[in-house]
Amino acid sequence: MSDPVLASMVRAMGLETAPHYTAATPNIQAYRNRWVELAPFRDGPVNSQRHEVSDPAEMTKQIKAKAMELGAAIVGVCRLRPHMIDLGADVPHEFVIAACVAEDYEKVLQGANAVEEEAMRVYANCAEIATDLAAYVRALGFPARAHHNGASEIQAIPIFYHVGFGELGRHGSLINEKYGASFRPGFVTTDLPIVEDRPREFGVQNFCMNCNICQLNCPGDAIPQDYVVTHGVKRWLIDLEKCYPYSRLRDEYCHLCVDVCPYNVKSHPESYRTFMKQRKQVGYKTPKSW
Numbered sequence: 001m002s003d004p005v006l007a008s009m010v011r012a013m014g015l016e017t018a019p020h021y022t023a024a025t026p027n028i029q030a031y032r033n034r035w036v037e038l039a040p041f042r043d044g045p046v047n048s049q050r051h052e053v054s055d056p057a058e059m060t061k062q063i064k065a066k067a068m069e070l071g072a073a074i075v076g077v078c079r080l081r082p083h084m085i086d087l088g089a090d091v092p093h094e095f096v097i098a099a100c101v102a103e104d105y106e107k108v109l110q111g112a113n114a115v116e117e118e119a120m121r122v123y124a125n126c127a128e129i130a131t132d133l134a135a136y137v138r139a140l141g142f143p144a145r146a147h148h149n150g151a152s153e154i155q156a157i158p159i160f161y162h163v164g165f166g167e168l169g170r171h172g173s174l175i176n177e178k179y180g181a182s183f184r185p186g187f188v189t190t191d192l193p194i195v196e197d198r199p200r201e202f203g204v205q206n207f208c209m210n211c212n213i214c215q216l217n218c219p220g221d222a223i224p225q226d227y228v229v230t231h232g233v234k235r236w237l238i239d240l241e242k243c244y245p246y247s248r249l250r251d252e253y254c255h256l257c258v259d260v261c262p263y264n265v266k267s268h269p270e271s272y273r274t275f276m277k278q279r280k281q282v283g284y285k286t287p288k289s290w
């Protein structure tokens with residue numbers, strides 16, 4: 001509800017919060033409670049016996065291995081740049097570690113609630129990983145703060161880009177070569193000396209120029225044809241006022257733009273084809289029940 005567009009749409013409906021948030025299943029509520037419980041532990045005392053880092057490349061390997069051991073599927077690091085920090089927030093760290101967990105794409109075959117429960121399960125898992133990873137870095141003698149759904153001062157998408165996870169797709173989410181956009185993040189900001197990864201491109205944006213599958217399936221017609229370029233990066237701007245009636249202002253979750261993207265086919269070929277057959281049978285568009 002800190003999003004001013006969402007807040008004003010909710011107020012226009014005469015409500016205090018978005019219907020989607022009050023319609024949570026017990027499992028979804030439990031996952032949300034978990035990241036709220038973890039919020040007080042995102043930062044803490046730093047070990048005064050600092051572990052000297054003579055080889056930042058080795059330390060980077062060590063920190064990535066630790067994140068994987070904690071359950072991350074992909075890990076990347078980069079310098080924390082000003083445009084990655086929320087306006088007005090103070091994050092006095094030099095680097096950011098992104099640790100992401102892949103969602104089980106098979107859930108798309110069980111409907112919107114199953115997809116949402118899976119997303120919330122993964123968000124809670126990411127909160128655990130980020131919390132534990134930040135504690136691990138502080139035990140090495142360096143400041144570190146976890147950022148996750150429970151509390152965060154940083155922006156996920158530019159970090160994903162700079163750590164080399166992939167490219168922005170037409171649907172507004174970042175597409176990874178292996179997982180599509182079906183993954184969720186946790187982050188740690190820190191001063192631990194590490195070596196940053198580089199942005200990595202593998203043709204997503206060129207592919208999007210000739211693909212309209214997310215547009216075709218979006219119930220709110222919120223995904224544009226044309227792109228804009230900001231800071232040298234091509235982006236398609238999702239129309240939030242058209243998206244929110246489907247993704248926030250009704251009970252059922254909407255994640256269709258990500259679920260129908262062909263970049264899911266690599267990790268889940270059979271499920272993707274089955275899901276797209278189902279989409280075709282309903283004429284792609286979700287009925288506009290709101």
Ligand code: SF4
Nearest residue numbers: 218220243246254257
């Ligand atoms: S979440 Fe749904 S409504 Fe929003 S852009 Fe994606 S497909 Fe469209």
Ligand code: SF4
Nearest residue numbers: 169170208211214261
């Ligand atoms: S569905 Fe097609 S156009 Fe949309 S993000 Fe995926 S590849 Fe790009």
